[in-house]
Amino acid sequence: MSLSVILALAGGAILLVAGLLLRSVGPRLRIGRLLSGTTLVPIDEAVEIASTDSPRYVRVTGRISSDEEFPDDQNRPLVFRRTRLEILGADRDWTIVLDEREAVRFGLETRSAYIAVDDVALGEGLVVIPRVSAGTVAELPTDMGAEIPPGTPPETPVRLTIEQVSAVEHATVVGRPVGGSKGAPTMTSERGRPLVVTTLEQAAAMRVLAGGRRGRVVAGAVGLGIGLGLIAASVAAFLMGA
Numbered sequence: 001m002s003l004s005v006i007l008a009l010a011g012g013a014i015l016l017v018a019g020l021l022l023r024s025v026g027p028r029l030r031i032g033r034l035l036s037g038t039t040l041v042p043i044d045e046a047v048e049i050a051s052t053d054s055p056r057y058v059r060v061t062g063r064i065s066s067d068e069e070f071p072d073d074q075n076r077p078l079v080f081r082r083t084r085l086e087i088l089g090a091d092r093d094w095t096i097v098l099d100e101r102e103a104v105r106f107g108l109e110t111r112s113a114y115i116a117v118d119d120v121a122l123g124e125g126l127v128v129i130p131r132v133s134a135g136t137v138a139e140l141p142t143d144m145g146a147e148i149p150p151g152t153p154p155e156t157p158v159r160l161t162i163e164q165v166s167a168v169e170h171a172t173v174v175g176r177p178v179g180g181s182k183g184a185p186t187m188t189s190e191r192g193r194p195l196v197v198t199t200l201e202q203a204a205a206m207r208v209l210a211g212g213r214r215g216r217v218v219a220g221a222v223g224l225g226i227g228l229g230l231i232a233a234s235v236a237a238f239l240m241g242a
Contacts, residue, residue, distance in 0.1 A: 008234035031125055032209045034196055035059070038174045044113035050177035050185035057190050059174045060115065062108030064199075069167045070104060079106035080119055080197075081164040082126065085144055087137070088157040098147040106165075108173055108187075117173055118188035118195060125174070125189075127198035127205045131162040169199040 038059040041049070046060050069077035085098035107116035137145065138154035148158075165171070174196035175187040189195040198205045 002237075004234045004237040006234075008231060010230050012231070029209070031127065031194065031196055032206050034174050034193065035127070035172065035198065035205055035209075036202060042113070043108060043110050043115050046115050046177040046187070047113055047185045050115070050179050055176050055178055057174070057176050057193055059172060060108060060187065061170065061172045062110050062113075062115075064106055064165065064167050064169050064171050065109040065114065066104055066106035066167050068104035068106075070102065072164060072166075077167040078102075078164050079104050079167050080122065080126075081162065084161045085140075085147060086159045086161070087148065087152065088159075094159060097149070098144065106167065108171060115177065116184050116186040117197065118175075118186050121175075121189040121195045122197055123194065125194035125196035126163055126165075127196065127200060127208055128163050128165065129200065129204075129208060131164075133160040134158070135160075165197065165199060171197060171199045172202075172205075173197050 038057060040059045040061070043060050043062050046058055049055050049058065064079060066077075066079045069079055072078050072081070081102045083098065083100045083102075084096055086094040086096050089095050103119040103122075105116065106119065107114055109115075135158055136154060137148050137152055137156045137158055140148070140158060144160075148156075173187045176190040176193075177185055178188055179185060187195065200208065
């Protein structure tokens with residue numbers, strides 16, 4: 001077997017393993033790429049893009065603004081909150097039994113410009129530091145306990161996750177600027193690409209997205225580099241042999 005074939009096979013195997021590692025991280029890896037790789041534009045430019053016939057996917061930053069905030073348990077003014085309750089099944093997988101969203105109209109603003117954010121389109125693209133509480137079914141308050149399937153043992157582990165966005169924060173939004181129903185420019189999702197909203201600096205957002213799988217991300221990225229290098233070396237070896 002020639003050297004070029006050996007290098008190509010090794011490179012292909014490493015690329016396959018690297019791809020599987022990165023895929024295991026899930027869609028949040030793609031969200032991280034969108035946060036870091038999407039073109040950053042001023043809000044006033046995003047407003048202009050919304051009025052064109054061919055709006056594009058962009059990234060904007062600004063202060064969160066709303067006239068309809070609602071308070072959290074510490075009286076901070078919120079514009080969005082998502083509450084998820086999960087139980088641990090016999091297969092050791094978490095199952096969502098409650099998924100509630102509270103939201104009001106909000107947007108990003110600077111001193112001279114404002115663009116709304118489509119909270120209805122906000123899903124997996126929300127990147128904030130979650131508040132996570134763990135316990136058992138027996139420890140749940142009455143209103144949440146009603147969401148548990150009948151017959152669930154009281155010692156079953158549960159996990160409560162709250163993600164929220166406050167009106168006192170700065171944020172980064174990645175999405176497609178479009179004209180709203182009343183003509184108001186709005187950042188929303190694009191077909192095949194989610195609306196992304198984060199109140200974190202980019203480095204912190206990447207850590208949240210990686211979660212406990214940061215090692216997989218690093219190993220996958222290194223593997224991609226090595227695999228591509230071996231493929232390039234196999235081509236060079238083939239050409240030299242020819």
